[in-house]
Each structure stands twice: as structure tokens, then as C-alpha cells.
Amino acid sequence: MQIFDRYTNLLDWMKCKENYPRVLGHTLDGSPIACWQSGGDKKPAIFISAGSHSTEQAGVTAAVELIDQLETDHQIYVIPCRDPMGMNGFSYALSLSLGEEPELGSVEDSEEILKDSGEVLYQDEETLLVIIGEYGYSTSGLYGRFSPGEAFLEPLVGRRIFFPSSAEGIEGTAPFQRAYTLVVSPAGEILHINRFHDTPWAPVEVQCTRRLMAEIQPGLTLDLHEYGGDAFWFSARHQQGDDDQVWEQKIADGIIQTVVESNTKLAEEDYLPGSFFTKGQPGVFWLNSQQRGEGLNLADFAANQYGLSFTIETGMQSGFQHRVRTSMLAAQTAVNVFEQRYA
Known part of the structure; x- marks a missing residue:
């Protein structure tokens, strides 16, 4: 299989x-x-x-x-x-804004690229969120972490946020092999693609x-x-x-x-x-x-x-x-x- x-x-x-x-x-x-x-x-x-x-x-x-x-x-x-976009991985997702797929070997690699190429919207000890072109990129998951309508999310309303798969030892989904896709709703709520069916x-x-x-x-x-x-x-x-x-x-x-x-x-x-x-x-x-x-x-x-x-x-x-x-x-x-x- x-x-x-x-x-x-x-x-x-x-x-x-x-x-x-x-x-x-x-x-x-x-x-x-x-x-x-x-x-x-x-x-x-x-x-x-x-x-x-x-x-x-x-x-x-x-x-x-x-x-x-x-x-x-x-x-x-x-x-x-x-x-389909997320299935192609985090490097591919970055290429949509950078024009080419960067080599990623660690979280530190991704943080460096995001800071060098994007506008930082949010950062704490666990998470970095930037916008590059039409897309948002994060170093970790944001789902359920913030209240709808947070001011720093305004540039991403109606847009995608990608963050990399990170778990070790999962067959079919190695670190960075996939990009988890989030979408910021018109109300400023961070949701995933398996929502919006009734909106x-x-x-x-x-x-x-x-x-x-x-x-x-x-x-x-x-x-x-x-x-x-x-x-x-x-x-x-x-x-x-x-x-x-x-x-x-x-x-x-x-x-x-x-x-x-x-x-x-x-x-x-x-x-x-x-x-x-x-x-x-x-x-x-x-x-x-x-x-x-x-x-x-x-x-x-x-x-x-x-x-x-x-x-x-x-x-x-x-x-x-x-x-x-x-x-x-x-x-x-x-x-x-x-x-x-x-x-």
C-alpha cells in the first residue's frame, strides 16, 4: 500500500x-x-x-x-x-511565497527562513507566525489557541496559514513532510479545512x-x-x-x-x-x-x-x-x- x-x-x-x-x-x-x-x-x-x-x-x-x-x-x-497543497509538505508551502523550495532540517531552519523572509505577526516561546506574500506560516499549530478577532490576525483574514508536521516516527508523515493547513475565517477565527461546511x-x-x-x-x-x-x-x-x-x-x-x-x-x-x-x-x-x-x-x-x-x-x-x-x-x-x- x-x-x-x-x-x-x-x-x-x-x-x-x-x-x-x-x-x-x-x-x-x-x-x-x-x-x-x-x-x-x-x-x-x-x-x-x-x-x-x-x-x-x-x-x-x-x-x-x-x-x-x-x-x-x-x-x-x-x-x-x-x-492537496498541504500534502506536498512545508517546503512546498513555503515555495508558494518564496518561489523555490528551501531545505529544512530543523525548527531552527524554518524559524530563520520565516524571520528573514516574512513579516512577524506573532511570536512567543513556542510559536512564530509570519506573513509572506499571500500566505501565513507558523512554526507550530495555532488551532484553538487564540480568541477570534485577535488584532495580529487581521492581515490573514481569508488566508491560509501553514505549519509543518513535527511528530517523529509516524509512517507517512515525517517532520516537515506535510504542511497542516489552517484558514482564518472572515470573523478572524483560526480553523482547519474540515470546517466551513455550513458557512x-x-x-x-x-x-x-x-x-x-x-x-x-x-x-x-x-x-x-x-x-x-x-x-x-x-x-x-x-x-x-x-x-x-x-x-x-x-x-x-x-x-x-x-x-x-x-x-x-x-x-x-x-x-x-x-x-x-x-x-x-x-x-x-x-x-x-x-x-x-x-x-x-x-x-x-x-x-x-x-x-x-x-x-x-x-x-x-x-x-x-x-x-x-x-x-x-x-x-x-x-x-x-x-x-x-x-x-
């Missing part, structure tokens, strides 16, 4: 298999936002996405593998990478996803992610209709049973992804998709607008191949149960 170093590697991989995508739009650097269709002709459609956070590459590879391997009579639409203003990546979903009206949405641990969990959404809720529960039960039978480690009993999650059975967390305070993510938006929706989370601290296989297993199980509803 392939680790893609650059987004072009993913596109070339699919091209070699003579599997050509539909281009939904283009990112700010001109990269195509690519969607592949597979499966059969049956509706409602199934929508699978990954890579909204560029550091989560096992989900990207799993989505690519599912294009050819997922077995169903239903229409399948897959966007395997929702952040009038949205980055182009989100606009493309929303248009596709409006077109295909997916009956099942699966968003493939990873988190910083070494186990597996996923989140389900409380559905608005009784029948939808029954099938959301059936799919949740099916996923966790299949994953447990594969001897995959589940998240610890005391683990809670966030204050807005409630615990179900081990490894399963539930959300009320209408109560997120910072804008709906893709899975929340899908639950509100279209129906069944899940976020799959594999642990980055486990091996890459295992993460890919587990993500694929969860997706195939969800589809198998979904098919029973329309048999």
Missing part, C-alpha cells in the same frame, strides 16, 4: 492504472481537486473522503485503495485528498465538496481520519429520523464488531475525543451534529443534510499498513450494512 510523498504521486499512481478523475475545481496553487467514481449504478450514493488534514496519510491511501477494492452495487464517489464563506476545497454532495445526495458518508494515539475509534451522528437512527446504530455495531474481530486495539475506556462527544460502546462515540460551535465538519454536515455519516479514526502511532487496512475494513463493513437497508 503506497505512501504518497506528493499529491502528484497520487494522481500519477491512478493515471498508471488508467483510472482518471473528475476535477471538481482547483486549489489556490492550481492543483486539481480530484474525485473518482466507482461501484455500480444503484442509489443512494456512497461518499468517501480523506486527507482534510494532510498529516493523516493512512486515510488517503485507504481511500485510494477503496476506489478499486470496495465492493458494492451502489455508486461510490471518493475524494482521497481534500488538502456562506468557505475555502475552495470545501466549496467543491459541498457541490459534489449536493449533486449526488449521499445516503452514506465516510470521512477517513487519524488521531495521535495507537488505537481505533470512530464517531457516529444522532440522526434526525427514526429509521436513519436505526441504521446509523446498525452500521456502528457492525463496524466495531468487525474491527474487534480483527484484533485491532480500541481506544482506552477513559479516552474522550472532546467535550461534545458522548460515549457509546468501547471505541464508539456519538455526536449531535447540530451542536458544534465552530462550524460543521464534513461528517456533521452530511448528517444534517443527507443521512448516515461517520468519521473513522485510526491511530498514527501504529504501523501504516495496519492503519490503512483497518480504515478499509471499517469502510467495507459500513457499506455492507448500508446495502442491507436497500436490498
Whole structure:
């Protein structure tokens, strides 16, 4: 199972298999936002996405593998990478402003380049934030650290902020290999690309996803992610209709049973992804998709607008191949149960 170093590697991989995508739009650097269709002709459609956070590459590879391997009579639409720019890495992100990719070997290297080339907007002991041309660059993550509307963020309203992947020992995401993408909203709030699905203003990546979903009206949405641990969990959404809720529960039960039978480690009993999650059975967390305070993510938006929706989370601290296989297993199980509803 392939680790893609650059987004072009993913596109070339699919091209070699003579599997050509539909281009939904283009990112700010001109990269195509690519969607592949597979499966059969049956509706409602199934929508699978990954890579909204560029550091989560096992989900990207799993989505690519599912294009050819997922077995169903239903229409399948897959966007395997929702952040092509970030997937290309921090040096690439810097090249968008500098004109060439600098060599980066350490945090000190990146700090020196940012200070020499950019206007410093914020600095403390942990973080340096600058603006260079049209983009912001930070040495570390800013998500959730500042109140909306901070004065120093004003030059970056409506713009991107990139910061480098930094964790050691993560297959597929070495330090600086990826650039995590943040966006400063019109209200001056620092958010990531997996937000904005319910807001009038949205980055182009989100606009493309929303248009596709409006077109295909997916009956099942699966968003493939990873988190910083070494186990597996996923989140389900409380559905608005009784029948939808029954099938959301059936799919949740099916996923966790299949994953447990594969001897995959589940998240610890005391683990809670966030204050807005409630615990179900081990490894399963539930959300009320209408109560997120910072804008709906893709899975929340899908639950509100279209129906069944899940976020799959594999642990980055486990091996890459295992993460890919587990993500694929969860997706195939969800589809198998979904098919029973329309048999």
C-alpha cells in the first residue's frame, strides 16, 4: 500500500492504472481537486473522503485503495485528498511565497527562513507566525489557541496559514513532510479545512465538496481520519429520523464488531475525543451534529443534510499498513450494512 510523498504521486499512481478523475475545481496553487467514481449504478450514493488534514496519510491511501477494492452495487464517489497543497509538505508551502523550495532540517531552519523572509505577526516561546506574500506560516499549530478577532490576525483574514508536521516516527508523515493547513475565517477565527461546511464563506476545497454532495445526495458518508494515539475509534451522528437512527446504530455495531474481530486495539475506556462527544460502546462515540460551535465538519454536515455519516479514526502511532487496512475494513463493513437497508 503506497505512501504518497506528493499529491502528484497520487494522481500519477491512478493515471498508471488508467483510472482518471473528475476535477471538481482547483486549489489556490492550481492543483486539481480530484474525485473518482466507482461501484455500480444503484442509489443512494456512497461518499468517501480523506486527507482534510494532510498529516493523516493512512486515510488517503485507504481511500485510494477503496476506489478499486470496495465492493458494492451502489455508486461510490471518493475524494482521497481534500488538502492537496498541504500534502506536498512545508517546503512546498513555503515555495508558494518564496518561489523555490528551501531545505529544512530543523525548527531552527524554518524559524530563520520565516524571520528573514516574512513579516512577524506573532511570536512567543513556542510559536512564530509570519506573513509572506499571500500566505501565513507558523512554526507550530495555532488551532484553538487564540480568541477570534485577535488584532495580529487581521492581515490573514481569508488566508491560509501553514505549519509543518513535527511528530517523529509516524509512517507517512515525517517532520516537515506535510504542511497542516489552517484558514482564518472572515470573523478572524483560526480553523482547519474540515470546517466551513455550513458557512456562506468557505475555502475552495470545501466549496467543491459541498457541490459534489449536493449533486449526488449521499445516503452514506465516510470521512477517513487519524488521531495521535495507537488505537481505533470512530464517531457516529444522532440522526434526525427514526429509521436513519436505526441504521446509523446498525452500521456502528457492525463496524466495531468487525474491527474487534480483527484484533485491532480500541481506544482506552477513559479516552474522550472532546467535550461534545458522548460515549457509546468501547471505541464508539456519538455526536449531535447540530451542536458544534465552530462550524460543521464534513461528517456533521452530511448528517444534517443527507443521512448516515461517520468519521473513522485510526491511530498514527501504529504501523501504516495496519492503519490503512483497518480504515478499509471499517469502510467495507459500513457499506455492507448500508446495502442491507436497500436490498
